[in-house]
Amino acid sequence: MRKKRLVYLLGFLFLFSLLFFFALSAGTASSAAAARAYAVIDAKSGRLLEGRNEMEELPIASLTKIWTALTFLDAEGSEGIVKVSRNAAEQEGSAIYVEAGEEVPAENLLYGLMLRSGNDAAVALAEQAGGSVEGFVGMMNEKAELAGLGKTVFTNPSGLHDDRHLSTAYETALMLKFAMDNPTFRKIASTPYYRYGEGLAWQNKHRLVRGEGTAVAGKTGFTKRAGRTLATQFEKEGKAVIVVTLDDGDDWNTHRNLSERAFDKYKLVTAAQPGTYALLPGLRGELDAPITVLVDDEERKRLSHAAVIPRNGNEGIWQVRLDRTIIASETMTIKRK
Numbered sequence: 124m125r126k127k128r129l130v131y132l133l134g135f136l137f138l139f140s141l142l143f144f145f146a147l148s149a150g151t152a153s154s155a156a157a158a159r160a161y162a163v164i165d166a167k168s169g170r171l172l173e174g175r176n177e178m179e180e181l182p183i184a185s186l187t188k189i190w191t192a193l194t195f196l197d198a199e200g201s202e203g204i205v206k207v208s209r210n211a212a213e214q215e216g217s218a219i220y221v222e223a224g225e226e227v228p229a230e231n232l233l234y235g236l237m238l239r240s241g242n243d244a245a246v247a248l249a250e251q252a253g254g255s256v257e258g259f260v261g262m263m264n265e266k267a268e269l270a271g272l273g274k275t276v277f278t279n280p281s282g283l284h285d286d287r288h289l290s291t292a293y294e295t296a297l298m299l300k301f302a303m304d305n306p307t308f309r310k311i312a313s314t315p316y317y318r319y320g321e322g323l324a325w326q327n328k329h330r331l332v333r334g335e336g337t338a339v340a341g342k343t344g345f346t347k348r349a350g351r352t353l354a355t356q357f358e359k360e361g362k363a364v365i366v367v368t369l370d371d372g373d374d375w376n377t378h379r380n381l382s383e384r385a386f387d388k389y390k391l392v393t394a395a396q397p398g399t400y401a402l403l404p405g406l407r408g409e410l411d412a413p414i415t416v417l418v419d420d421e422e423r424k425r426l427s428h429a430a431v432i433p434r435n436g437n438e439g440i441w442q443v444r445l446d447r448t449i450i451a452s453e454t455m456t457i458k459r460k
Contacts, residue, residue: 184344
């Protein structure tokens, strides 16, 4: 009788362990499955690490403001004063409540744009840099085209719904990657709280950025047509990934789970050490810095190297390739005997 009970007990424990394992697996998968579309990219190279429907053209709501901020910063910088028009002050949706005729530092508007998602701030900045909203939207689209965002179209600087105003999860992730290369944008998008004036402060709507975890910067968005949209850059142990979800009602958990999954799967590998390398007879290439790449164990075996050597001049390019795709490159000094 005792043996039979022991067999039953062991069988129950085994079954419970299986159910627990599958519950954990399902929890991780379901967090990603909640999103209409999502993309996880390497924040350094822009390489897609994971996604679903990542190239489907969808509304992105206020994630638009990532590109609005970068376009303004590249055109005007963060200095200067912006006079708020009546058109800007009367914008619908989320606002920082600037008033018509008010003169506001551009820096304050940029923080209000990214932390509080102010549509009034978006239009004020657009009119300042573009001369008009239409002029600025043209600048945004031209910049997107130059950046290779072929499935992205803007019709306004705030992300209010328009059937033509679309992007993809992957291209939106690239928007954040390009924007984070701008030091001023990075500082703004990484700020949990911004204090201005006397006793005034804005709290960043992105609650993962306000926390103590691996989220360092990002942007929230929502419209009835787009649903909840979210972009986040995560950094951990030298690794950096960007997660974008479109139309995901559980986006906070999705971003946590997808970022941790990427950090667990991918390793930061030194693909080339600094030093001098023989390239061709009579030619050497000198790398001053190491080249690191984010790859999983299987991809690491498929890495290769190539050198782009100019006919004249002293600078070449050292490339690291995964199969035939360039995933990292670094300038090297060419030495000729």
